[in-house]
Amino acid sequence: MPIIIDKLQYVYSPQTAYEKHALKDINLVINDGEFIGLIGHTGSGKSTLIQHLNGLLRATGGTIYFNGQDIYEKDFSMKYLRSKVGLVFQYPEHQLFETTVYRDVSFGPKNLGLDQLEVDVRAYEAIRMVGLGEEMVDVSPFELSGGQKRRVAIAGVLAMKPEVLILDEPTAGLDPKGRDEILEQINKLHKGSGITIILVSHSMEDVAKYADKLVVMNNGGIAFYDTPHKVFEHYKELEQMGLAAPQVTYVMHELKDRGIPVKTSATTVEEAREEILRILKK
Amino acid sequence: MEMVKTEGLVFEYIRRNDEGEVESINRAVDNVDLRINKGDFIAILGHNGSGKSTLAKHINAILTPTEGSVWVGGINTREEEHLWDIRQNAGMVFQNPDNQIIGTVVEEDVGFGAENLGVPTEEIWERVEKSLKAVGMLEYRKHSPNKLSGGQKQRVAIAGIMAMKPQCIVLDEPTAMLDPMGRKEVIETVMELNKKEKVTVILITHYMEEVINADKVFVMDKGKVVMEGTPREIFKEVEQLKRYRLDVPQVTELSYELRKSGLKIPEGILTVDELVKAVCALKKE
Amino acid sequence: MIRDITIGQYYPADSLIHKLDPRVKLVGTIVYIIALFVIDSYIGYLLAALALLAVIRLSKVPVKFILRGLKPIIAILLFTLVFNLLFTQGDPVFKAGIITITKQGIRLCITMAIRLVLLIIGSSLMTFTTTPNHLTDGLESLMGPLKKVKVPVHEISMMMSIALRFIPILMEETDKIMKAQTARGADFETGGLVKKAKGLIPLLVPLFVSAFRRANDLAMAMEARCYRGGEGRTKMKPLKYTGRDMVSYLVLAVFFAGIIVLNHVDLLMF
Numbered sequence A: 001m002p003i004i005i006d007k008l009q010y011v012y013s014p015q016t017a018y019e020k021h022a023l024k025d026i027n028l029v030i031n032d033g034e035f036i037g038l039i040g041h042t043g044s045g046k047s048t049l050i051q052h053l054n055g056l057l058r059a060t061g062g063t064i065y066f067n068g069q070d071i072y073e074k075d076f077s078m079k080y081l082r083s084k085v086g087l088v089f090q091y092p093e094h095q096l097f098e099t100t101v102y103r104d105v106s107f108g109p110k111n112l113g114l115d116q117l118e119v120d121v122r123a124y125e126a127i128r129m130v131g132l133g134e135e136m137v138d139v140s141p142f143e144l145s146g147g148q149k150r151r152v153a154i155a156g157v158l159a160m161k162p163e164v165l166i167l168d169e170p171t172a173g174l175d176p177k178g179r180d181e182i183l184e185q186i187n188k189l190h191k192g193s194g195i196t197i198i199l200v201s202h203s204m205e206d207v208a209k210y211a212d213k214l215v216v217m218n219n220g221g222i223a224f225y226d227t228p229h230k231v232f233e234h235y236k237e238l239e240q241m242g243l244a245a246p247q248v249t250y251v252m253h254e255l256k257d258r259g260i261p262v263k264t265s266a267t268t269v270e271e272a273r274e275e276i277l278r279i280l281k282k
Numbered sequence B: 001m002e003m004v005k006t007e008g009l010v011f012e013y014i015r016r017n018d019e020g021e022v023e024s025i026n027r028a029v030d031n032v033d034l035r036i037n038k039g040d041f042i043a044i045l046g047h048n049g050s051g052k053s054t055l056a057k058h059i060n061a062i063l064t065p066t067e068g069s070v071w072v073g074g075i076n077t078r079e080e081e082h083l084w085d086i087r088q089n090a091g092m093v094f095q096n097p098d099n100q101i102i103g104t105v106v107e108e109d110v111g112f113g114a115e116n117l118g119v120p121t122e123e124i125w126e127r128v129e130k131s132l133k134a135v136g137m138l139e140y141r142k143h144s145p146n147k148l149s150g151g152q153k154q155r156v157a158i159a160g161i162m163a164m165k166p167q168c169i170v171l172d173e174p175t176a177m178l179d180p181m182g183r184k185e186v187i188e189t190v191m192e193l194n195k196k197e198k199v200t201v202i203l204i205t206h207y208m209e210e211v212i213n214a215d216k217v218f219v220m221d222k223g224k225v226v227m228e229g230t231p232r233e234i235f236k237e238v239e240q241l242k243r244y245r246l247d248v249p250q251v252t253e254l255s256y257e258l259r260k261s262g263l264k265i266p267e268g269i270l271t272v273d274e275l276v277k278a279v280c281a282l283k284k285e
Numbered sequence C: 001m002i003r004d005i006t007i008g009q010y011y012p013a014d015s016l017i018h019k020l021d022p023r024v025k026l027v028g029t030i031v032y033i034i035a036l037f038v039i040d041s042y043i044g045y046l047l048a049a050l051a052l053l054a055v056i057r058l059s060k061v062p063v064k065f066i067l068r069g070l071k072p073i074i075a076i077l078l079f080t081l082v083f084n085l086l087f088t089q090g091d092p093v094f095k096a097g098i099i100t101i102t103k104q105g106i107r108l109c110i111t112m113a114i115r116l117v118l119l120i121i122g123s124s125l126m127t128f129t130t131t132p133n134h135l136t137d138g139l140e141s142l143m144g145p146l147k148k149v150k151v152p153v154h155e156i157s158m159m160m161s162i163a164l165r166f167i168p169i170l171m172e173e174t175d176k177i178m179k180a181q182t183a184r185g186a187d188f189e190t191g192g193l194v195k196k197a198k199g200l201i202p203l204l205v206p207l208f209v210s211a212f213r214r215a216n217d218l219a220m221a222m223e224a225r226c227y228r229g230g231e232g233r234t235k236m237k238p239l240k241y242t243g244r245d246m247v248s249y250l251v252l253a254v255f256f257a258g259i260i261v262l263n264h265v266d267l268l269m270f
Helices: A046-053 A078-084 A101-105 A107-111 A116-129 A146-158 A176-193 A204-210 A228-233 A235-240 A247-257 A269-281 B052-059 B080-089 B106-116 B121-134 B150-162 B180-196 B231-235 B238-243 B250-260 B272-284 C022-038 C042-059 C063-087 C103-129 C132-142 C144-149 C153-183 C193-199 C201-224 C243-269
Strands: A003-012 A020-030 A035-039 A061-066 A085-088 A164-168 A196-200 A213-218 A221-226 B002-016 B022-037 B041-046 B067-072 B090-093 B168-172 B200-205 B216-221 B224-229 C092-096 C099-102
Touching: A003 A046, A020 A046, A020 A221, A035 A046, A035 A204, A046 A085, A046 A164, A046 A196, A078 A085, A085 A146, A085 C153, A101 A107, A101 A116, A101 A146, A107 A116, A107 A146, A116 A146, A146 A164, A146 A176, A164 A176, A176 A196, A176 A204, A196 A204, A204 A228, A213 A228, A221 A228, A228 A235, A235 A247, A247 A269, A247 B250, A247 B272, A269 B250, A269 B272, B002 B052, B002 B200, B022 B052, B022 B200, B022 B224, B041 B052, B041 B180, B052 B067, B052 B090, B052 B168, B052 B200, B080 B090, B090 B150, B090 C201, B106 B121, B106 B150, B121 B150, B121 B180, B150 B168, B150 B180, B168 B180, B180 B200, B216 B231, B224 B231, B231 B238, B238 B250, B250 B272, C022 C042, C022 C103, C022 C132, C022 C243, C042 C103, C042 C243, C063 C099, C063 C103, C092 C103, C099 C103, C103 C132, C132 C144, C132 C153, C144 C153, C153 C201, C193 C201
Parallel strands: A035 A196, A035 A213, A085 A164, A164 A196, B041 B200, B041 B216, B090 B168, B168 B200
Antiparallel strands: A003 A020, A003 A061, A213 A221, B002 B022, B002 B067, B216 B224, C092 C099
16 A cells, blocks of 8 residues: 655654745655665655654654555554564664664564564564664664664564655765675665665765665755656756766766767666766677 | 884783683784874774774774874873874764764753863854854754764764864774765765765765775775775775675676676776776777 | 653753853752752742753744753652642542641642752753863863862763763664564553563563663773873863853852842841
8 A cells, every 4th residue: 555645744853943844745656666766865854754654753744644544643553653664763773772683672562462472473584674783682772883773673663664765874984895785784674675776875876776766855845756767867957956977877878978879767877887988898 | 304203013902700810811902003194084993893093093082092103293191291183183973973073062062072171252152153164064963962963973072172282183983883875975074074075084984885986095904004095996896895794896896707708897896987987998899 | 751751961052151160060950950949939930941942042042942852851840749749738628538638738839849940950051051071071070179088070971961962872772673573563562560570571671781882882992092091181172261151150149149138128127
């Protein structure tokens, strides 16, 4: 069942000097099993939007339908919503608090009121899904490296078995290999379990590589919602929004400007390589 | 003359248990010999835990070597009587912009270091104004740091260092917590200070795009300097960098892939323009 | 929301009050608080209220902003008032079951309300118009004589100014951790006292960890910028009294004298 966002609006501190329209009339349909990249410069409304998706913020206008139900209906349980839509915040390792990895990861399932067996099963499964070994289970999360802590935190959300997983810049502060590892793990998860992924990222290269569709936010509204190829065609408009296209897209456009008949739609290294080889070997 | 020199630098984090017995020793920096010339723009690359931050903290004498020595502007960092001279001479900017701003108003924060040095009041004002201008933050002087963007906060932190009139500035992953715009702001500011004010810059990072303009790049892994050279020399070793948990800019990777597919593209391409020219040249043949 | 708390915040504006020496504002606030407790006539409160209104006007801080700062403490205020209303002994004017309201209770309740509101607005006005750094500079200077008896005056004021700088950051952090744990199904609102207290652990542990990490970072950043205590330190903004500060002291003295006189006039009149 898709998530339907219908004319969603959010105003911060209404009727004060600090009033700010963070979301303006957002309409969006997110289908099951999609991998969505959410991009936009800082302050464009990305964080505000994702917090609405699991009920942490309440819209000041419009609504969201989850599995066909209006989440703002009186009898709709936010707890249920939060168990279905997992949200991994930026620097999620800062929310770890338990004495062992296992206990921290089982915090979510326990809050759902599941029985001990189910909690155990889910916690172990989640720890495995993020690529941590069994030997980590009883270690204090505070003893782990930065990248490992982040995995524990992601496992803590996965253990709630969400159908939609939202990650707010899950690679921030990690080194290149750490970034790739986390993204690969997320991609594997997406491919393996069919979970819907919404990835908030500042890296155009990353979203181009993994996402089926991109949502581009600007000024509290949605500027583009399309496949990466189509979105990055608008690289000049993206630049005006403080964004950019992947470097290879620039290479292709530049080549075309210099009279080389390449297709400019490439957004990943592989695509660009194929296209340049095709043109040169002709 | 060298701005910074290290010889056989070793640093070990020693963990002791409750009885004071040594529990574990972690050699974070392992036998590093560095020479950094005055006025250079130096980048130190390395994955998380490679020892690059520990190395950086030696240049500001926050840490002193377990073995070997570090000289900053010719002074050995072990000479405690010169501790404050070293810290004044080699300023340091840290990763988290929030955790290094002390003042509640931008200009007061920029003046903090100069106050500590005992600079006369009037001169502090001159220095603060000049430093804020140099980082392009003069119009924000009366603002609260809390309301600034990450990139702006880091520029304020840099201004605070500049107001101490250092010859050298060490930036320990200053862009790790910033968005792309903030990263660009900070790197451009640092490059300009290097060019205009002739400040020696030591930039520690794991964003590859930030180092293509450096005079020299050092790559660290497991506490050792494992690669050393110009950005072009470093970036042509794509496989080796990946082994060190690093990466190359996307154009460099594309060029490398094209070379692997048999195209005659020069090694170590760093910019879009270079690659486009190389491809155009091939097309003409 | 936690972010709405405005007490202790600085409100930047270019006003006479903002420009005053922090020592004047500190002394002024203390004198004002004393005055509030000395007053025993409604006309005195009127004078105090008018004086405060005048200062608010001069400070250019919007009244709305000041009133918003009162919101979080309304509960405490109401509790105190009801407590005073119900438990003050004296001549009963109203009786229903165990509830007895007395004349003295009503009077105390009203004066208490006026006092508390004026006190809170008065002291928050000081923080609105004085940067925390200025404030601590003022405190350091006023407490200067205590250095002779080995009170670490500089250190205390430095600690205060750092605390003030980090309050908004830690507030924001609290908000963020709360949201993150709520997203994991945590519930901070329902349940009994014990459950609620236990429920705070997932909030407090990360908050402490973060506070220590920040403290560690900050200490390092301060040392890297050559901080080594108050000795040999110069000031970017040394405190210097100017003409307007002297005038303000004078106005303050007149105000206080006025309060005392009004107390007696009041006595003469009634």
